[in-house]
Every structure is written in structure tokens, then in C-alpha cells.
Amino acid sequence: MQVNEYDGVLLKDGREAIIIEKFDDTHFMVDAAQTAEEWGIIDITIDDIQKVTTRSSATK
Numbered sequence: 001m002q003v004n005e006y007d008g009v010l011l012k013d014g015r016e017a018i019i020i021e022k023f024d025d026t027h028f029m030v031d032a033a034q035t036a037e038e039w040g041i042i043d044i045t046i047d048d049i050q051k052v053t054t055r056s057s058a059t060k
Contacts, residue, residue: 001046001049001051001052002052003019003022003025003028003046003049003052004019004022004055004056005019005020005021005022005056006018006019006020006056007019007052007054007055007056008052008053008054009030009049009050009051009052009053010049010050010051010053011032011044011048011049011050012047012048012049012050013048015032015033015034016032016033016053017030017031017032017033017042017044018030018031020041025046026045026046026047027043027044027045027046028043028044028045028046029041029042029043029044030042030043030044032044
């Protein structure tokens, strides 16, 4: 799965997130929904991502 900065992703735990930094092809920093109103910055790996939901306009 190809994931780029600013892509929207669905995490396997059901949260939606935006990739804010791509360290390499398998490690990312994301802004993830904690609740509908609250978001937080977390580190994830490619294994945490279920699917890419939106592509950033920079990668289209």
C-alpha cells in the first residue's frame, strides 16, 4: 500500500487520521481522531492502516 504525506487513512482501530509526516515507507506521524471533536498526534506503522481513504492533491 502506497501512503503519502497528507493522505487520509482509516486505522484498523476505526479512527480516521491524516498523515502529517512520512518517515519512511512504513513509519508515519498522523493526526488521528480521538473523538469526533478531539484529535491528537501519534506515531503509527503501515500495519496500523486499514486503507487510504483520500489522496492528497499533491500526489494526484
